[in-house]
Amino acid sequence: MAIRVQVEAFDPGAEVNAMHAANVGVGAVVSFVGYVRDFNDGLDVAGMFLEHYPGMTEKALAKIAIEAEQRWPLLKLEVLHRIGALEPGEPIVFVAAASAHRQAAFDACAFVMDYLKTRAPFWKKENTSEGARWVEGRDSDHVAAGRWKA
Amino acid sequence: MSINVLFFARYSEAVGLDSLEMEGNFATVDAVRQALAGDPGFEVLNEASLMCARNQELCALDEPLQAGDEVAFFPPVTGG
Numbered sequence: 068m069a070i071r072v073q074v075e076a077f078d079p080g081a082e083v084n085a086m087h088a089a090n091v092g093v094g095a096v097v098s099f100v101g102y103v104r105d106f107n108d109g110l111d112v113a114g115m116f117l118e119h120y121p122g123m124t125e126k127a128l129a130k131i132a133i134e135a136e137q138r139w140p141l142l143k144l145e146v147l148h149r150i151g152a153l154e155p156g157e158p159i160v161f162v163a164a165a166s167a168h169r170q171a172a173f174d175a176c177a178f179v180m181d182y183l184k185t186r187a188p189f190w191k192k193e194n195t196s197e198g199a200r201w202v203e204g205r206d207s208d209h210v211a212a213g214r215w216k217a
Numbered sequence: 218m219s220i221n222v223l224f225f226a227r228y229s230e231a232v233g234l235d236s237l238e239m240e241g242n243f244a245t246v247d248a249v250r251q252a253l254a255g256d257p258g259f260e261v262l263n264e265a266s267l268m269c270a271r272n273q274e275l276c277a278l279d280e281p282l283q284a285g286d287e288v289a290f291f292p293p294v295t296g297g
Contacts, residue, residue: 101297117296118226119296120225120270120273120289120291122273123270123273123274123289126273126274127273127274130274148297160296160297180297183296183297184294184297186275186294187294187296188225188270188291188294189295189296190227190291190294190295190296191295191296192226201227201295202295203295204292204293204294204295
C-alpha cells in the first residue's frame, strides 16, 4: 500500500504502469484519475487551492486503504492526492488497485474514492470569474459512500 | 485540562485562527465546541454539517476527551 500527499505533479500513466511492474501475478489494475475542471456550479474556474490537515490526511487515507485491503484480495493499492495550487486540466487524485482478477480491483478502487470523498480531510478553494470560493460538500458523495456499509 | 483546537478551510477563515489552546474541563468534543460557539466570532461552529476530529481521527461530537488532546473542527471535506 502506498499513500502519497504531495504538491508535485504526477504522471497517471507512469503510476498505472508501476502497479504491475515486477509482479506478474497481477491480472488486473483498475485506476481512477480525477482532474481539475475549468467550470463548476455555473462559473469558470481558473484554478484552485487544495488545503489539507497535515498528519490527519495521511492517516485518514491509510485507514481507508487498510480497510480496502481487508475487504478485497489486493496485490497492490496506491492513493495519491495533490495539495496546494492546481490549474484546470491537472490531475488532482489517483487511486489504483491491483489484484489477480478484475472484480476486486474495480470494487476496491470505487470504495477508496467514495470514502476519500467523504472522510479524507481535503478542502478545495476555487478561483472563479467572481472571486475565490470554497467548494461545498455534496450529498451525493455520502450516498455513494453509504453503499459500502457492511 | 488543556486542549489544542484546530480549524481548517472555511472555518479557519471565519474564526480568523488556525488554532488555539483551551483551558478548562471539557468532557467531550461538543463541550469544546459549545464553549467556543457562544462567542459571535465562532458562530460558524453551529453549522449542522460541521465535522470534527479527535487526535487526527474523525469522531462524533460526543467523543470523550483527555488532557492534551488535539481537537479539530472543519466543514465537510471536498477532496478527490
